[in-house]
Amino acid sequence: SYELSQPPSVSVSPGQTATIICSGHELESKYVCWYQQKAGQSPIIVVYKDSRRPSGIPERFSGSNSGNTATLTISGTQAADEADYYCQVWDSTTIVFGGGTRLTVL
Amino acid sequence: QIKLQESGPGLVRPSETLSLTCTVSGVSIDSKDHFWGWVRQPPGKGLEWIGTFYYRGRIYYNPSLKSRLTISVDTSISQLSLTLRSVTAADTATYYCARHFPVSSDSYPSWFDPWGQGTQVTVSS
Numbered sequence A: 001s002y003e004l005s006q007p008p009s010v011s012v013s014p015g016q017t018a019t020i021i022c023s024g025h026e027l028e029s030k031y032v033c034w035y036q037q038k039a040g041q042s043p044i045i046v047v048y049k050d051s052r053r054p055s056g057i058p059e060r061f062s063g064s065n066s067g068n069t070a071t072l073t074i075s076g077t078q079a080a081d082e083a084d085y086y087c088q089v090w091d092s093t094t095i096v097f098g099g100g101t102r103l104t105v106l
Numbered sequence B: 001q002i003k004l005q006e007s008g009p010g011l012v013r014p015s016e017t018l019s020l021t022c023t024v025s026g027v028s029i030d031s032k033d034h035f036w037g038w039v040r041q042p043p044g045k046g047l048e049w050i051g052t053f054y055y056r057g058r059i060y061y062n063p064s065l066k067s068r069l070t071i072s073v074d075t076s077i078s079q080l081s082l083t084l085r086s087v088t089a090a091d092t093a094t095y096y097c098a099r100h101f102p103v104s105s106d107s108y109p110s111w112f113d114p115w116g117q118g119t120q121v122t123v124s125s
Helices: none
Strands: A009-012 A018-023 A033-037 A044-047 A061-066 A069-074 A083-091 A094-097 A101-105 B003-007 B018-025 B035-041 B048-053 B059-061 B069-074 B079-084 B093-102 B109-115 B119-123
Touching (some): A018 A101, B003 B093, B018 B035, B018 B119, B079 B093
Parallel strands (some): A009 A101
Antiparallel strands (some): A018 A069, A033 A083, A083 A101, B035 B048, B093 B119
8 A cells, every 4th residue: 555654754844944845766757745634623725736825815826746756845844834734645446645744833 | 604513412422322313414424425424533543434315325434433433414404324233441542523425427436625613522330
């Protein structure tokens, strides 16, 4: 079965750029999406189809996908961005989530 | 405004059957433009996909749950249902329903948006 790997945690200072990676075999051949989940809340989509941003999501959120790695980049990180982030793909006939990355804004 | 509301028993005994419903408002549940899915999250852990339903009868199940799982849709009351049989403590989780968008028209499901608020289920005697 297909697997996605994410670092358990990432720390960033306010105003700096946060980079969260998601790794999988030949990941660039799949569409990756990213979710943000704040404590006690339901996930929300922040990037879909590798790099598209839904309406209402700040421009500081961006995504890319190349080779075996997809990246969620948060520019000018704010305290409000502190959350768990999950990548997700469709593989064959299943949905696969990464294990999640906790972003801490120090 | 689209809204999804999950409902369920809260507590289920081991070996029994878990039944959840998700009531959808603000969008037609039998639209050909999207799927409907279930995702769960054990306490303190990550997201796990359960299954996805398309009104034309296309259903995708997580292989690890498939033998115990049934997902269906009742378009007359705009409700998505989940039935999970022979539950154990490992099935304790918050269960979410969500609209599931295809990559393109008549293609495979991709991203979930929006999600319901979730319903917590505990399996315990």
